[in-house]
Amino acid sequence: MTITGQGISMRAVVTGGAGFIGSHLCTRLLRDGNSVLCIDNFLTGQEANITPLRANAQFSFLNHDVSEPISVEGPVDLIFHLASAASPIHYQKYPIQTLKVGSLGTHHALGLAKSKKSAFFLASTSEVYGDPLVNPQPESYWGNVNPVGPRGVYDEAKRFAEAMTMAYHRVHGVNTHIARIFNTFGPRMQEEDGRVVPAFITQALTNKPLTVFGDGSQTRSFCYVDDLVEGILRLVKSDAHDPVNLGVPSEMTVLQIAQKIIQLTGSKSVIEYRTLPVDDPKVRRPDITRARQLLGWEPTHPLDDSLRATIAYFKSRLSR
Numbered sequence: 571m572t573i574t575g576q577g578i579s580m581r582a583v584v585t586g587g588a589g590f591i592g593s594h595l596c597t598r599l600l601r602d603g604n605s606v607l608c609i610d611n612f613l614t615g616q617e618a619n620i621t622p623l624r625a626n627a628q629f630s631f632l633n634h635d636v637s638e639p640i641s642v643e644g645p646v647d648l649i650f651h652l653a654s655a656a657s658p659i660h661y662q663k664y665p666i667q668t669l670k671v672g673s674l675g676t677h678h679a680l681g682l683a684k685s686k687k688s689a690f691f692l693a694s695t696s697e698v699y700g701d702p703l704v705n706p707q708p709e710s711y712w713g714n715v716n717p718v719g720p721r722g723v724y725d726e727a728k729r730f731a732e733a734m735t736m737a738y739h740r741v742h743g744v745n746t747h748i749a750r751i752f753n754t755f756g757p758r759m760q761e762e763d764g765r766v767v768p769a770f771i772t773q774a775l776t777n778k779p780l781t782v783f784g785d786g787s788q789t790r791s792f793c794y795v796d797d798l799v800e801g802i803l804r805l806v807k808s809d810a811h812d813p814v815n816l817g818v819p820s821e822m823t824v825l826q827i828a829q830k831i832i833q834l835t836g837s838k839s840v841i842e843y844r845t846l847p848v849d850d851p852k853v854r855r856p857d858i859t860r861a862r863q864l865l866g867w868e869p870t871h872p873l874d875d876s877l878r879a880t881i882a883y884f885k886s887r888l889s890r
């Protein structure tokens with residue numbers, strides 16, 4: 571079995587494969603010569619993300635809610651479990667679905683991995699660190715999460731998903747991998763999902779004010795989706811079972827990313843300050859020592875080039 575396109579192909583299942591990251595992962599797996607079964611219920615995904623893949627005979631699609639039991643015919647080598655609302659707007663709009671997919675959905679995906687004797691990958695998140703009191707965040711940090719706040723539905727679902735994944739590894743010996751993904755962006759995000767990069771790009775391209783929450787001094791790091799997919803593929807080939815942070819190890823403020831997007835789009839937009847959402851993390855930056863050491867991975871795509879590619883995508887969508 572290989573996931574590198576070196577001749578022997580594998581059959582992968584990708585839950586959430588019609589979403590932003592999932593569709594890039596499906597594309598890369600197919601390009602590398604593997605076959606892919608994408609499972610999605612389009613809660614936050616888009617048919618357009620997978621339309622180009624449907625022509626590939628190695629691609630198949632199942633419209634299914636993975637919070638219900640999952641049934642797949644035939645052998646499966648690797649399950650990538652990405653299904654979950656991911657943007658703060660989406661997971662607060664679908665709080666119960668988010669809790670269910672992180673708990674029941676993860677349980678079902680792990681059950682499938684156990685029965686098929688396949689490897690398993692969980693798309694976890696930097697949100698498991700909550701509003702961190704340690705910066706940058708190493709994987710050894712246990713986090714500062716408000717379980718009953720508006721973000722708790724996502725944070726706690728992912729924390730449960732990590733615990734369930736480790737239990738299946740320890741009890742059933744499933745070959746599991748967990749990535750804690752930090753803010754990732756690129757083409758195929760949805761302008762209306764409200765995440766900062768698509769929101770600012772759409773606002774800038776339509777010369778509307780960029781809505782900076784709070785005073786814009788909160789920090790994030792921004793990883794291009796191609797770098798993330800490379801990290802995920804290296805992780806599933808590794809022996810790493812404990813969580814591994816994947817993200818860009820340098821941070822910038824939200825105000826800085828707003829200014830950069832105005833500059834790169836040549837927009838006439840101004841900045842408009844809005845109330846900071848409850849529990850919005852004040853800092854976020856990954857310590858990627860573990861990814862460097864275990865996977866030989868670090869992001870390579872320069873921020874400006876990645877933003878330009880993403881701006882071009884949104885330009886083409888807006889001109890339709």
Ligand code: NAD
Nearest residue numbers: 586588589590591611612613614615635636653654656754
């Ligand atoms: P996305 O919303 O674009 O994709 C999620 C996909 O999951 C969508 O296609 C959605 O329809 C599908 N889905 C949701 N619930 C489902 C269910 N019950 N059954 C089947 N499909 C379901 O989001 P994304 O940014 O591509 O995120 C993908 C994964 O990566 C998520 O698990 C998310 O938590 C994780 N992640 C993303 C980021 C990021 O910055 N993009 C950061 C950390 C973690």
Ligand code: UDP
Nearest residue numbers: 658764765766767769781782783788824850
């Ligand atoms: N943000 C903002 N304006 C927006 C959208 C987001 O200032 O229109 C801020 C948000 O408050 C947060 C950061 O940008 O501090 C990143 O938000 P996003 O929703 O992308 O993801 P998060 O990192 O909060 O999960």
